[in-house]
Amino acid sequence: xxxxxxxxxxxxxxxxxxxxxxxxxxxxxxxxxxxxxxxxxxxxxxxxxxxxxxxxxxxxxxxxxxxxxxxxxxxxxxxxxxxxxxxxxxxxxxxxxxxxxxxxxxxxxxxxxxxxxxxxxxxxxxxxxxxxxxxxxxxxxxxxxxxxxxxxxxxxxxxxxxxxxxxxxxxxxxxxxxxxxxxxxxxxxxxxxxxxxxxxxxxxxxxxxxxxxxxxxxxxxxxxxxxxxxxxxxxxxxxxxxxxxxxxxxxxxxxxxxxxxxxxxxxxxxxxxxxxxxxxxxxxxxxxxxxxxxx
Amino acid sequence: xxxxxxxxxxxxxxxxxxxxxxxxxxxxxxxxxxxxxxxxxxxxxxxxxxxxxxxxxxxxxxxxxxxxxxxxxxxxxxxxxxxxxxxxxxxxxxxxxxxxxxxxxxxxxxxxxxxxxxxxxxxxxxxxxxxxxxxxxxxxxxxxxxxxxxxxxxxxxxxxxxxxxxxxxxxxxxxxxxxxxxxxxxxxxxxxxxxxxxxxxxxxxxxxxxxxxxxxxxxxxxxxxxxxxxxxxxxxxxxxxxxxxxxxxxxxxxxxxxxxxxxxxxxxxxxxxxxxxxx
Numbered sequence: 016x017x018x019x020x021x022x023x024x025x026x027x028x029x030x031x032x033x034x035x036x037x038x039x040x041x042x043x044x045x046x047x048x049x050x051x052x053x054x055x056x057x058x059x060x061x062x063x064x065x066x067x068x069x070x071x072x073x074x075x076x077x078x079x080x081x082x083x084x085x086x087x088x089x090x091x092x093x094x095x096x097x098x099x100x101x102x103x104x105x106x107x108x109x110x111x112x113x114x115x116x117x118x119x120x121x122x123x124x125x126x127x128x129x130x131x132x133x134x135x136x137x138x139x140x141x142x143x144x145x146x147x148x149x150x151x152x153x154x155x156x157x158x159x160x161x162x163x164x165x166x167x168x169x170x171x172x173x174x175x176x177x178x179x180x181x182x183x184x185x186x187x188x189x190x191x192x193x194x195x196x197x198x199x200x201x202x203x204x205x206x207x208x209x210x211x212x213x214x215x216x217x218x219x220x221x222x223x224x225x226x227x228x229x230x231x232x233x234x235x236x237x238x239x240x241x242x243x244x245x246x247x248x249x250x251x252x253x254x255x256x257x258x259x260x261x262x263x264x265x266x267x268x269x270x271x272x273x274x275x276x277x278x279x280x281x282x283x284x285x286x287x288x289x290x291x292x293x294x295x296x297x298x299x300x301x302x303x304x305x306x307x308x309x310x
Numbered sequence: 311x312x313x314x315x316x317x318x319x320x321x322x323x324x325x326x327x328x329x330x331x332x333x334x335x336x337x338x339x340x341x342x343x344x345x346x347x348x349x350x351x352x353x354x355x356x357x358x359x360x361x362x363x364x365x366x367x368x369x370x371x372x373x374x375x376x377x378x379x380x381x382x383x384x385x386x387x388x389x390x391x392x393x394x395x396x397x398x399x400x401x402x403x404x405x406x407x408x409x410x411x412x413x414x415x416x417x418x419x420x421x422x423x424x425x426x427x428x429x430x431x432x433x434x435x436x437x438x439x440x441x442x443x444x445x446x447x448x449x450x451x452x453x454x455x456x457x458x459x460x461x462x463x464x465x466x467x468x469x470x471x472x473x474x475x476x477x478x479x480x481x482x483x484x485x486x487x488x489x490x491x492x493x494x495x496x497x498x499x500x501x502x503x504x505x506x507x508x509x510x511x512x513x514x515x516x517x518x519x520x521x522x523x524x525x526x527x528x529x530x531x532x533x534x535x536x537x538x539x540x541x542x543x544x545x546x547x548x549x550x551x552x553x554x555x556x557x558x559x560x561x562x563x564x565x566x567x568x569x570x571x572x573x574x575x576x577x578x579x580x581x582x583x584x585x586x587x588x589x
Contacts, residue, residue, distance in 0.1 A: 069485070070465070072465045072471070082485065141495075141498065142498070146502045155456075155459045155503075155505040156506070157503070158499065236491060241490060242486050242489065243485050243489070244486045252486075252488045254489065261491075262464045262489065262491045265371045265375045267374060268377075268397060269381075269382075269401070271397070
């Protein structure tokens with residue numbers, strides 16, 4: 016066997032490996048759509064997406080998932096508002112300011128946070144945060160948007176922080192040196208040179224953090240309260256899409272309308288995460304610093 | 311040499327076959343309702359202790375899941391806290407499965423509130439109005455001036471269906487109701503929340519929450535069996551056809567006085583006298 020045939024064989028094998036994950040994804044998407052699409056023979060797309068009433072087991076059943084979509088979006092948005100400053104600023108501190116010894120400790124603590132199982136965080140939200148919120152603010156319930164958002168933020172911080180940190184590290188030394196040479200202070204260098212240069216990576220980090228929050232299931236199942244209504248305040252309960260799917264799938268009769276509606280909800284969730292990923296991709300290209308700062 | 315290898319192959323395949331056969335004969339797979347779960351768990355522990363070599367595996371997932379597993383033939387027994395539905399019977403018939411019901415215990419659904427709540431009892435109508443979101447303050451039913459937080463089980467759980475059947479009739483639970491995925495979550499939520507009302511199966515009742523009287527009747531084994539207490543229901547184990555072998559033995563163990571003692575110990579209502587399965 017000569018070298019080129021060997022090369023070709025190896026290439027082909029590697030291609031097969033790459034194909035496996037594509038195939039798996041394709042199969043998952045295929046079955047998601049196969050199980051979910053039939054619902055639209057019974058319920059129109061508009062009624063499904065914009066309907067305000069989710070009564071899957073009533074007679075006749077009502078499949079309006081707008082309150083669920085709204086629930087998902089609102090907890091994602093608020094958790095992002097909480098997680099972005101914490102994640103990005105901690106990344107800046109670790110990458111630019113912290114002394115080397117502290118840097119390592121902080122990094123490993125944040126990595127540990129990423130490794131916490133979501134059920135543990137959910138339990139924490141249910142047993143500690145919910146009663147605390149309820150007693151402190153004299154609320155009717157502690158299982159609400161704020162509670163879920165705080166816990167989701169804790170989960171998104173490690174993602175945002177570590178990806179932002181990589182982006183900050185990737186800013187070339189020359190930028191920093193040039194800035195200092197021009198007489199800029201450390202603060203000016205970070206805010207006007209390093210951070211803008213790392214912006215595309217930081218934005219990607221934020222969006223990946225958001226898609227982590229929107230897809231998270233256990234936490235919202237345990238602490239969001241599960242009320243399928245449009246909330247009137249931040250202290251109301253909501254029922255995000257993953258919570259609804261997880262809670263009901265086990266009990267929905269196989270291939271019933273309810274079962275199909277849950278798969279269709281999964282399709283909506285899939286579409287949202289896909290959009291987040293496409294936006295992340297677009298942003299990282301759009302704001303990319305060309306040349307040596309490229310991440 | 312080849313004779314030796316043959317011997318090995320024969321003996322090995324013998325071992326595998328007998329092992330496989332033994333496994334098929336003495337293992338029972340049970341799935342379904344989380345309400346029936348604690349009874350089944352305690353019963354199978356006692357049963358496996360008394361009958362060494364029998365393997366029983368048990369998982370929850372809910373009544374719908376139990377019946378689904380029975381229909382898919384991935385379980386020998388499907389636990390359910392409700393009767394099988396018409397659609398499920400039809401689906402089973404299509405797959406050649408004939409579900410047979412065995413009543414193994416009674417359960418009473420009990421409305422619960424936080425122990426700090428002054429309200430002692432409610433009528434069925436009051437419960438229905440509270441769950442529809444038409445009564446929203448405890449002072450309307452004789453309690454403190456506090457908002458009512460309605461907590462319900464997920465709309466696809468067997469417990470919810472029983473509640474729907476007993477209380478809601480044709481009306482809908484308010485969308486503002488919190489939907490929690492398990493009896494355990496309900497107890498935790500109500501124990502920590504003096505605004506809350508919820509309901510659960512008798513087996514999950516404990517000191518951290520307060521049971522309400524319904525139409526002036528407190529739930530107990532006697533009032534549930536006599537049907538004086540309005541929200542009592544049967545708990546089922548479904549099998550494919552009349553059970554045989556270990557499955558039959560296990561179910562009759564559960565229905566025997568020893569099994570019913572376990573039912574009582576787990577906080578459910580034992581059968582009045584050993585009964586045959588219906589249907």
